[in-house]
Amino acid sequence: MKEISCKLLVIGAGPGGYICAIRAGQLGVDTVIVEAGKPGGTCLNVGCIPSKALIHAAEEFEKVARMAGGKSPLGISVSAPVLDLGKTVAWKDGIVSRLNSGVAGLLKKAGVKTVHGWATFRDGKTVEVETEMGSQVIRAETIVIATGSAPVELSFLPFGGPVISSTDALALSDVPKKLAVVGGGYIGLELGMAFAKMGAKVTVVEALPRVLAQYDAELTRPVVKRLAALGIEVMLGAKAKGLSTKGDALLVETADGKSVKVAADKILVTVGRRPVTEGWGLDQIDLDRAGKFIKIDQQCRTSMRGIFAIGDVTGEPMLAHRAMAQGEMVAEIVAGHKRSWDKRSIPAVCFTDPELVTSGLSPDEAKALGGEIKIGLFPFAANGRAMTKLGEDGFVRVVARADNHLVLGIQAVGQGVSELSAAFGLALEMGARLEDIAGTIHAHPTQGEGFQEAALKALGHALHI
Amino acid sequence: MGEHIIKLPDVGEGVAEAELVEWHVKIGDIVREDTVLAAVMTDKATVEIPSPVDGEILWLGAEIGDTVAIGSPIVRLKVVGEGNVRGGAKAEGATEPPAKLPTPKPETAAPAAKTPAKASAAEMKPAPAASKSAGVSKSAGQTSGAPRPEGEKPLASPAVRLRAKEAGIDLRQVAGSGPAGRIGHDDIEAFLARGPQVAKTSGLARNDGVEDIKVVGLRRKIAEKMTLSKSRIPHITYVEEIDVTALEDLRAALNKEKRQDRPKLTLLPFLMRAMVKAIADQPQLNSLFDDEAGIIHQHGGIHIGIAAQTPSGLVVPVVKHAEARDIWDCGAEVIRLAEAAKSGTATRDELSGSTITITSLGAMGGIATTPVINHPEVAIIGVNKMMVRPVWDGTQFIPRKMMNLSSSFDHRVIDGWDAAVFVQRIKALLETPALIFVD
Numbered sequence: 001m002k003e004i005s006c007k008l009l010v011i012g013a014g015p016g017g018y019i020c021a022i023r024a025g026q027l028g029v030d031t032v033i034v035e036a037g038k039p040g041g042t043c044l045n046v047g048c049i050p051s052k053a054l055i056h057a058a059e060e061f062e063k064v065a066r067m068a069g070g071k072s073p074l075g076i077s078v079s080a081p082v083l084d085l086g087k088t089v090a091w092k093d094g095i096v097s098r099l100n101s102g103v104a105g106l107l108k109k110a111g112v113k114t115v116h117g118w119a120t121f122r123d124g125k126t127v128e129v130e131t132e133m134g135s136q137v138i139r140a141e142t143i144v145i146a147t148g149s150a151p152v153e154l155s156f157l158p159f160g161g162p163v164i165s166s167t168d169a170l171a172l173s174d175v176p177k178k179l180a181v182v183g184g185g186y187i188g189l190e191l192g193m194a195f196a197k198m199g200a201k202v203t204v205v206e207a208l209p210r211v212l213a214q215y216d217a218e219l220t221r222p223v224v225k226r227l228a229a230l231g232i233e234v235m236l237g238a239k240a241k242g243l244s245t246k247g248d249a250l251l252v253e254t255a256d257g258k259s260v261k262v263a264a265d266k267i268l269v270t271v272g273r274r275p276v277t278e279g280w281g282l283d284q285i286d287l288d289r290a291g292k293f294i295k296i297d298q299q300c301r302t303s304m305r306g307i308f309a310i311g312d313v314t315g316e317p318m319l320a321h322r323a324m325a326q327g328e329m330v331a332e333i334v335a336g337h338k339r340s341w342d343k344r345s346i347p348a349v350c351f352t353d354p355e356l357v358t359s360g361l362s363p364d365e366a367k368a369l370g371g372e373i374k375i376g377l378f379p380f381a382a383n384g385r386a387m388t389k390l391g392e393d394g395f396v397r398v399v400a401r402a403d404n405h406l407v408l409g410i411q412a413v414g415q416g417v418s419e420l421s422a423a424f425g426l427a428l429e430m431g432a433r434l435e436d437i438a439g440t441i442h443a444h445p446t447q448g449e450g451f452q453e454a455a456l457k458a459l460g461h462a463l464h465i
Numbered sequence: 466m467g468e469h470i471i472k473l474p475d476v477g478e479g480v481a482e483a484e485l486v487e488w489h490v491k492i493g494d495i496v497r498e499d500t501v502l503a504a505v506m507t508d509k510a511t512v513e514i515p516s517p518v519d520g521e522i523l524w525l526g527a528e529i530g531d532t533v534a535i536g537s538p539i540v541r542l543k544v545v546g547e548g549n550v551r552g553g554a555k556a557e558g559a560t561e562p563p564a565k566l567p568t569p570k571p572e573t574a575a576p577a578a579k580t581p582a583k584a585s586a587a588e589m590k591p592a593p594a595a596s597k598s599a600g601v602s603k604s605a606g607q608t609s610g611a612p613r614p615e616g617e618k619p620l621a622s623p624a625v626r627l628r629a630k631e632a633g634i635d636l637r638q639v640a641g642s643g644p645a646g647r648i649g650h651d652d653i654e655a656f657l658a659r660g661p662q663v664a665k666t667s668g669l670a671r672n673d674g675v676e677d678i679k680v681v682g683l684r685r686k687i688a689e690k691m692t693l694s695k696s697r698i699p700h701i702t703y704v705e706e707i708d709v710t711a712l713e714d715l716r717a718a719l720n721k722e723k724r725q726d727r728p729k730l731t732l733l734p735f736l737m738r739a740m741v742k743a744i745a746d747q748p749q750l751n752s753l754f755d756d757e758a759g760i761i762h763q764h765g766g767i768h769i770g771i772a773a774q775t776p777s778g779l780v781v782p783v784v785k786h787a788e789a790r791d792i793w794d795c796g797a798e799v800i801r802l803a804e805a806a807k808s809g810t811a812t813r814d815e816l817s818g819s820t821i822t823i824t825s826l827g828a829m830g831g832i833a834t835t836p837v838i839n840h841p842e843v844a845i846i847g848v849n850k851m852m853v854r855p856v857w858d859g860t861q862f863i864p865r866k867m868m869n870l871s872s873s874f875d876h877r878v879i880d881g882w883d884a885a886v887f888v889q890r891i892k893a894l895l896e897t898p899a900l901i902f903v904d
Contacts, residue, residue, distance in 0.1 A: 337631075338630050338631055338633070339630065340630065342618075342626055342630075344618065401645075404644070404645035404646070405645065406620065406645045429622070429623050430622045430623070431620040431621060431622060431645070431647050433644055433645050435644070436644075
């Protein structure tokens with residue numbers, strides 16, 4: 001096959017890679033993108049989008065199930081709902097497929113050439129792609145590595161049979177009767193809660209003393225409360241040890257050292273994700289590493305001239321929107337613009353029930369800076385809109401410097417608060433002070449009013465509590 | 466309305482390609498016939514490309530630093546009438562992606578596609594004139610520009626940060642006039658207007674910035690030429706001091722008595738005449754060495770290159786046939802060429818063809834230099850600053866006007882002995898200037 005030469009080659013069409021390629025295409029950079037799977041990467045195919053589809057379906061089902069139980073305070077009664085998970089998954093696949101072709105179309109519109117296949121580095125300027133048509137050599141002035149991440153497998157619980165990864169969980173055709181979730185991080189709890197709502201008996205096994213350990217306890221308290229309400233058993237300080245001989249239970253060592261069996265049809269292992277640094281010839285180019293990740297600088301440059309890396313393969317936080325921002329920046333750098341990474345916050349959202357949002361510093365992180373801080377917390381119990389949505393659990397919390405009221409961090413937990421991440425991110429990125437948030441008219445009645453009230457609270461004059 | 470494509474014209478001099486060094490227009494500009502569109506550079510001279518027609522710029526076909534083949538389309542204009550694009554119905558082509566434009570060489574196609582994006586990025590920047598005036602109106606004493614402690618990020622919105630990045634400003638050095646020290650667009654304007662002295666008066670902030678500057682145009686030519694000279698030619702440098710007291714007296718007398726139509730003489734014409742005389746004894750110094758062919762082209766005509774600093778960089782105009790010019794003629798030609806070089810109007814012919822070169826950093830001081838030979842010549846004479854120094858005359862120190870000559874030679878073809886003889890001959894001529902005029 002004839003060699004392809006281009007200015008920019010992007011390896012991986014996940015959210016980092018495809019954004020990079022589209023932006024580069026917009027800027028007139030001669031760009032090629034290589035992807036072995038479908039465009040969209042983990043996020044679109046087996047991550048953000050399909051999991052949120054499933055979570056939404058589970059919420060709807062649970063809502064109706066509660067109404068069927070005659071417990072609806074809204075006065076709605078229905079007969080017992082039935083879930084056809086196969087149909088749900090097919091619906092989810094339809095969304096994914098629409099978005100797949102959407103991404104492919106955007107790449108095309110931007111003038112980016114897509115090569116389907118698995119890319120392997122020959123050297124720092126040349127990549128060989130195994131395509132259906134044979135081997136394709138691509139030479140590029142600049143290469144962007146956006147190979148993403150994959151679920152971590154436990155050696156004593158290899159994926160297969162009843163042991164499934166998050167990817168497998170999103171493709172189940174039936175709701176397991178008993179689901180054991182190894183790992184109480186956000187992926188495990190998001191999926192565990194969804195399956196619990198769909199009728200599974202869920203047990204979460206977490207080695208640390210608390211779930212969602214990257215968030216502070218105050219923030220996760222409403223989630224822990226909800227886990228209990230959903231009948232999810234959470235085993236803290238407990239270690240998964242392996243599969244029972246019959247394959248119908250997870251062997252667990254509890255916090256006090258006892259060995260117990262957790263009966264399970266499926267065992268979902270969500271103990272984290274690892275960067276994909278193998279299988280594409282990283283050894284051929286010998287890039288510097290930062291731990292298991294590829295080391296990058298403020299411009300996402302690796303240790304080799306002309307090679308950039310973006311997204312999960314470069315480290316935490318492994319979030320699609322971080323990868324997207326990096327991809328956009330790198331495309332502009334390649335096009336000759338002056339850019340470097342100077343974001344003030346990368347908001348993180350956890351789609352548990354209730355949802356969690358964090359942006360900027362937590363109270364503990366802010367205190368660790370050494371100066372005096374102010375914290376304003378407004379509970380949704382005092383928010384009209386939250387009440388009308390049966391979502392009174394949770395709060396918005398604003399952390400600011402005491403001396404000049406500069407907002408350092410914003411967190412929220414509650415129903416639908418993921419949408420508040422936009423306001424939080426904007427406030428931090430713009431360098432807002434408490435007065436700026438307090439002085440912005442927030443529409444009534446919305447949960448967003450809680451944000452304004454939290455700022456007012458920190459200033460000492462909340463109006464609704 | 467139609468389209469008119471302007472191709473890179475034959476800039477003469479028999480070259481096949483030229484480097485684009487400057488755009489004088491951008492997309493959307495309305496140009497008139499003879500408006501200068503761009504400047505291209507051949508291996509010596511810069512040539513301006515005028516517009517042959519009136520019209521609006523739709524497309525620019527190369528980026529600064531690109532080498533463009535003669536005949537390549539470089540500009541596309543919207544013009545009244547049919548234009549020169551075949552099938553004049555293509556008037557709507559204004560919205561077409563420029564990459565579709567037929568280009569004879571593949572390497573011009575890629576830059577073509579980039580141009581619109583660059584242009585739109587440039588449009589986002591406020592006009593520099595506007596920023597200056599806005600900045601001046603800001604009270605200068607209002608902000609002290611206190612740098613921030615290590616690690617503390619300056620407070621500014623993303624748009625302000627982007628603006629600073631584009632302008633190469635380290636925001637830690639910019640004082641914020643907003644609440645909590647937030648930096649606004651006005652603060653950036655004020656900083657730009659005041660310049661970097663703010664940082665100096667307000668403490669020391671670390672600057673980790675690295676700016677990549679593309680080596681293009683004359684700088685690239687100079688870089689290539691110097692690399693060639695230094696990598697190919699084994700230099701030998703010989704420094705000698707010369708007593709120019711008598712020469713200075715003569716020069717002063719000649720200038721005092723000179724006719725109206727004659728130029729004021731500097732030291733250079735005397736040196737040139739001295740070199741002509743010395744070369745008569747050692748013609749091998751007036752040579753070009755073709756080392757690949759293994760041939761020394763010894764020239765009869767003495768064409769002296771005069772290295773001259775211009776606003777855009779080093780150029781070497783050439784005084785042709787110095788052997789046939791008297792001292793006044795040499796002086797006049799040096800002045801004429803220096804002016805042409807500084808104003809950028811020197812022709813390729815005036816900037817090429819030297820057989821030996823003079824370089825002078827005399828005005829800057831310095832007691833010795835190591836001049837780089839102007840490849841493929843074999844010798845270069847460097848003039849150092851003339852200064853009054855005490856000289857021992859056998860009984861006492863007397864003040865004399867002294868000047869050093871630092872001269873380099875191609876040691877492959879000029880031995881140290883011959884180099885020394887040459888310089889000593891020039892010394893003798895300059896110290897007893899009457900000898901210069903004796904046939």
